[in-house]
Amino acid sequence: MTSLYEEVRGDQPGEVPVRRVSIRVNGVNRTADIEPRLLLAHFIRQGLRLTGTHVGCDTTNCGACTVLLDGKPAKSCTVLAVQADGHDVMTVEGMATASELDPIQEGFKDEHGLQCGFCTPGMMLSAKALLEENPNPTEDEIRWALSGNLCRCTGYQNIVKAVLWAAEKMRAQAGK
Amino acid sequence: MYPSRFNYESPKTIEEAIALLTKGNGEAKILAGGMSLIPMMKLRFASPEMLVDINNIPNLNYHRVDADGTFHIGALCRHSDLEKSSILAQHQPTLAATAPLVADPIVRNRGTFVGSVCHADPQGDWASAMIALDGMIVAQGPKGRRTIAVRDFVTGPFQNVLASNEIAIEAIIPATTGTRFGGYLKLERRIGDFATAGVAVALELSGSSVIRAGIGLTGVGSSTVNATDAAQSLVGSPLTSEAIERAADLAAQAAQPRSDHRGSAAYKKQVVRTFVARILTEINSTKTKAA
Ligand SMILES: Cc1cc2nc3c(=O)[nH]c(=O)nc-3n(C[C@H](O)[C@H](O)[C@H](O)COP(=O)(O)OP(=O)(O)OC[C@H]3O[C@@H](n4cnc5c(N)ncnc54)[C@H](O)[C@@H]3O)c2cc1C
Ligand code: FES
Ligand code: FES
Numbered sequence: 001m002t003s004l005y006e007e008v009r010g011d012q013p014g015e016v017p018v019r020r021v022s023i024r025v026n027g028v029n030r031t032a033d034i035e036p037r038l039l040l041a042h043f044i045r046q047g048l049r050l051t052g053t054h055v056g057c058d059t060t061n062c063g064a065c066t067v068l069l070d071g072k073p074a075k076s077c078t079v080l081a082v083q084a085d086g087h088d089v090m091t092v093e094g095m096a097t098a099s100e101l102d103p104i105q106e107g108f109k110d111e112h113g114l115q116c117g118f119c120t121p122g123m124m125l126s127a128k129a130l131l132e133e134n135p136n137p138t139e140d141e142i143r144w145a146l147s148g149n150l151c152r153c154t155g156y157q158n159i160v161k162a163v164l165w166a167a168e169k170m171r172a173q174a175g176k
Numbered sequence: 177m178y179p180s181r182f183n184y185e186s187p188k189t190i191e192e193a194i195a196l197l198t199k200g201n202g203e204a205k206i207l208a209g210g211m212s213l214i215p216m217m218k219l220r221f222a223s224p225e226m227l228v229d230i231n232n233i234p235n236l237n238y239h240r241v242d243a244d245g246t247f248h249i250g251a252l253c254r255h256s257d258l259e260k261s262s263i264l265a266q267h268q269p270t271l272a273a274t275a276p277l278v279a280d281p282i283v284r285n286r287g288t289f290v291g292s293v294c295h296a297d298p299q300g301d302w303a304s305a306m307i308a309l310d311g312m313i314v315a316q317g318p319k320g321r322r323t324i325a326v327r328d329f330v331t332g333p334f335q336n337v338l339a340s341n342e343i344a345i346e347a348i349i350p351a352t353t354g355t356r357f358g359g360y361l362k363l364e365r366r367i368g369d370f371a372t373a374g375v376a377v378a379l380e381l382s383g384s385s386v387i388r389a390g391i392g393l394t395g396v397g398s399s400t401v402n403a404t405d406a407a408q409s410l411v412g413s414p415l416t417s418e419a420i421e422r423a424a425d426l427a428a429q430a431a432q433p434r435s436d437h438r439g440s441a442a443y444k445k446q447v448v449r450t451f452v453a454r455i456l457t458e459i460n461s462t463k464t465k466a467a
Contacts, residue, residue, distance in 0.1 A: 005178055017183045036184030036227065039218075058177050060215050061368065063282055072256075073282045078214045082184050083207075083229065126282065147367040148280030 001032040001047045021085040025050070026094030036082045040074075041065045043081035044091055052092035052121050056150075063149035066122035067091050073126045073148070092121035095128070103173070104128055104166040113162030115153035122149045127163045135171055139164065179217035186229040190343060193228050194318055197341035200226045206343060207231070208251065208291035211283050230343065239289075241267050245351025251291075251344060255284035268349065270358030270378040274305045277360065280368035290344050296330045296399065299370040303330065303400040304392030305360060308378040308407075309349045317342035330399050354380035354387045357463065359455035362394065363447050365438065371395040372438040375427070375451035379459060384414040391423070391452065396431035396444050403430040406452065415460040424453040 022031045025048060032047060044053045044067065056064030058077055065077040068090040095102040104124045107113065114120045123146060130137060130145040137145070142163045143156070151159060187193040197204050204226035207213055216222040230236065236252035239261060247268055249258070258264050259275040278284060278292070278301045292302045293313060305311075306326040313324050315338055326347075329336050338344065362374035374394030380387050389410040393401035406426035413419055433444035 017181070019184060035181070037179045037181055037217075039178055042178065058218070060211065060283065063280070066282060072285045074286055075282050078210060078218075079286070080184070080207075080210070080214070080227075082186075083210070083231065145281055148282035 001034050001038070001043070004038055004042055004046050005035065019082050019085070021082055023081070023084045023086075024088045026090055034081050036080060038081045039077055040067070040069075040079040040081045040084055040089070041076040043084075044076060044089070047081075050091050050093050054118055054121060056118060061150070062119070063122045063126065064119055066125050066149060068125050068129060071129060071132065073122075073129050075148075090125065090128075092124060095124065102128070102166075103169040104131070104163070106169065107162035107164075107166035108159070111158050111162040111165050113154065113159045119149055119151040119153075123151065123159055127166065130163070131167055131170060135167060135174070137163070137167060177218040179214070180220060180223045182217075182224055183226045184229065185226060186232045188232055188234070190233060190316055190345065193230055193233065193343055194316065194341055196226070196228045197343070198318060200224075200228070200340070202340040204228055204340070206294075208294075209254065209287035211279065211287035212291070212295045212297065236345070239264065247349040249289050249347040249349075251288065251346060253289050255279065255287045255289065255292075256281070258289060259284060267356070268309075268358075269356060270305050270308055270360055270376055271302075271349075273358065273360035274301050274362075274376065277301055277362045277364070277374075283368070290347055293326065293329070293347060294336055294338070294344050296332075296334050296336050297370075298333050298397060298399045299374075299395040300400070301360070301362060301371065301374055301376075301394055304374055304376040304394040305378070306347065306349075307392030307400055307402045308358065308376040308390035310378075310390055312348045312350070314345045314348060315342045316345050321345070323348070327402055333398050352380045352388075354382040356380055357459040359458060361451040361455060363451075373431070373433065373444045373447040373451070375448055375455060377452065377455040377459070379410070379456075381463065384463070386410045386413065386415065389423075391427055393427065393431055393448055395438075396433040396448060398432070401430055401432065403427040403452075406430060410456075415456055415463070417457075420453050420456040420460070423456060424449045427452040 054064040056062040060078045067076045205224035207227045207229040236250045238250040255278045265272045311326045358378040360376045363372040371394045376392040378390045389407040391403040391407045406423045428445045428449035431448045433441045435441045
């Protein structure tokens with residue numbers, strides 16, 4: 001994985017700094033030799049071929065690239081992969097099991113929480129972190145928690161409904 | 177986009193980090209939350225040869241009140257730690273009002289208070305609060321520690337007085353003698369945007385009389401504005417409506433905004449005037465209710 005980026009300056013291989021990292025992605029330990037400048041988003045997308053993490057603005061504004069780093073939302077376009085060494089990363093691919101969608105994914109499906117889908121992985125992971133912390137959020141709390149994730153399609157209304165739907169389902173499941 | 181090539185170090189102690197910075201000889205940079213530095217490196221506005229990541233140094237993520245009343249914020253305390261903090265809400269009204277208005281929730285999970293003050297962005301929200309509170313930065317270098325008042329710490333846009341091998345270890349807010357009141361108001365076009373204008377006010381009252389006042393202004397100058405005349409005008413008397421008007425006018429005069437896509441200079445001055453008056457009026461009414 002050392003050569004994910006183009007050789008812009010024609011450096012000799014020996015001049016390229018390399019670090020061995022071990023990052024737990026969706027519960028699986030991934031060990032790789034990477035350049036320190038490799039961004040976590042690129043490690044995930046190009047390195048691991050997990051393309052559910054989207055890169056939208058590439059300038060830390062949109063939140064499309066959101067992953068959970070040790071359970072907390074982080075913009076993976078603005079974290080170095082070396083910084084995740086020894087840490088836990090969850091991408092959208094880690095949400096569903098082989099047979100079952102995560103209630104948040106179900107909520108987005110049922111309540112039409114997406115149109116083009118570009119913002120959706122980031123939205124769902126921010127929602128997941130919110131519901132871990134606060135299983136019964138108000139609409140305002142949802143809007144606040146998702147305010148770092150931008151959507152150009154939905155107008156947010158159905159995204160909020162989707163999260164309310166998921167929260168209710170998760171509370172019902174926990175109550176059983 | 178991706179940064180240009182650099183060496184990466186993740187020291188486990190402050191001393192080790194200082195040694196690496198010394199070795200870097202001005203070409204090394206400290207990486208804290210990375211929420212300002214990494215975007216700048218991706219845009220190639222910054223191309224350090226070495227990054228010294230301080231995130232693996234233990235015992236730097238704290239905020240606490242000491243027995244002497246001073247408030248301490250460690251170098252790895254994140255914006256979100258402060259946003260959720262009950263001690264902050266209890267002891268530091270100006271900081272508590274600022275915390276939820278910095279950047280967006282995802283950025284707040286990583287960005288640090290101290291990193292933000294070090295970054296010295298004229299649009300940084302925390303710096304205004306620190307100016308209003310007479311806050312200080314404790315820096316550690318090869319020769320030991322020194323304490324620098326934030327008003328002397330920032331020397332210009334994105335510039336501070338730290339030597340290339342000094343690390344800001346913590347921020348300190350001095351203790352009060354009176355009762356602390358304060359607020360922060362920020363006009364932003366949307367969440368996550370930098371301030372069109374922001375106002376931080378920190379007051380200490382004894383009875384109904386103001387015994388100390390500080391006012392810091394965000395985004396209306398080439399660095400954070402310390403509205404000293406406005407703050408001084410409040411000291412020694414109660415918060416009458418005349419006193420509030422006068423301070424609001426003086427703060428607007430201290431603002432040196434430029435017209436840009438966020439608004440005209442005249443508009444931003446008016447926002448400063450309104451915000452100062454609004455915070456002071458609010459303090460006055462809570463104070464009356466409490467009494
Ligand atoms: C989308 C977006 C919106 C934002 N909106 C706002 C906003 O509304 N208001 C606001 O105030 N900020 C905003 N920010 C900036 C954010 O608050 C940053 O977290 C903060 O400016 C820098 O803190 P950091 O820990 O991320 O520092 P870094 O990015 O790691 O470092 C910034 C600079 O400070 C230096 N530095 C960091 N820590 C230390 C230290 N301990 N000692 C010495 N030097 C140090 C670094 O070397 C670097 O030069 C925004 C950022 C983004 C990406
Ligand atoms: S792609 Fe990372 S925030 Fe937009
Ligand atoms: S569904 Fe298209 S950006 Fe959100």
